[in-house]
Amino acid sequence: MIAFTTKSTSPSDQDLQHRVALFVQQRQLTCGAKVTVSARRGVVILKGTVPTFHQRQLIVAFARHVAGVVQVQDELEVEPAASRRVSVPACPVEQRTLLPAVSILAIAAMFVGCNRAGPPRIPTHPTSGSISFQGQPLEGAFLVLHPKGPATDEAPPATAHVQPDGTFQVSTFAAGDGAVAGEYVVTAQWQKLVKTGSDFAPGPNLLPPKYASPTTSDVTVTIVARQNQLPPIALRR
Numbered sequence: 001m002i003a004f005t006t007k008s009t010s011p012s013d014q015d016l017q018h019r020v021a022l023f024v025q026q027r028q029l030t031c032g033a034k035v036t037v038s039a040r041r042g043v044v045i046l047k048g049t050v051p052t053f054h055q056r057q058l059i060v061a062f063a064r065h066v067a068g069v070v071q072v073q074d075e076l077e078v079e080p081a082a083s084r085r086v087s088v089p090a091c092p093v094e095q096r097t098l099l100p101a102v103s104i105l106a107i108a109a110m111f112v113g114c115n116r117a118g119p120p121r122i123p124t125h126p127t128s129g130s131i132s133f134q135g136q137p138l139e140g141a142f143l144v145l146h147p148k149g150p151a152t153d154e155a156p157p158a159t160a161h162v163q164p165d166g167t168f169q170v171s172t173f174a175a176g177d178g179a180v181a182g183e184y185v186v187t188a189q190w191q192k193l194v195k196t197g198s199d200f201a202p203g204p205n206l207l208p209p210k211y212a213s214p215t216t217s218d219v220t221v222t223i224v225a226r227q228n229q230l231p232p233i234a235l236r237r
Contacts, residue, residue, distance in 0.1 A: 041070070146185045
């Protein structure tokens with residue numbers, strides 16, 4: 001079981017929490033585990049209990065490879081064997097032989113929690129573009145591509161952070177991997193950091209409110225099964 005907190009005020013933090021949870025779940029690494037994910041400005045915090053040390057290593061390793069993760073703070077604990085209510089499925093013999101000899105990333109494709117093979121992930125397609133507001137590039141803006149129709153675990157929303165020149169690359173499961181083919185409504189929020197005491201927090205959204213919700217945004221894009229260069233997006237008041 002894996003969950004994410006709702007304490008974060010930043011939409012980008014909430015999105016990152018969701019994507020980390022989704023990324024780990026899709027690899028079925030949470031069998032017998034109770035994990036909570038929280039995020040703050042790219043720092044992901046993992047808390048809870050897992051049945052084995054190797055499972056803990058794999059969860060942390062995969063979390064580090066999610067787009068937008070700057071650092072992973074590992075606060076997971078391995079549950080004592082005597083306190084486990086159910087037995088943890090054993091790794092196949094070939095995995096037990098290889099575990100001490102290979103790196104976490106090398107065995108990641110083999111160890112997938114309860115099953116020997118996880119569900120296939122729907123393909124994503126590299127997608128890039130540019131965005132401006134009143135003719136100015138939206139440096140630091142956060143974009144979400146919402147699939148038209150209900151989002152699913154196989155085809156979740158995609159995200160992007162805008163660079164100083166207004167360009168962006170879309171990410172779904174990993175950094176810059178693009179988006180699943182289909183039609184999307186694009187939302188955008190542009191929040192500059194504001195100093196509050198000795199810390200910084202996201203300030204108010206500087207874009208018109210209609211662009212913050214998929215029910216009111218009039219920006220749509222289509223992703224096809226190839227390299228995608230989106231037409232320039234120009235937001236207006």
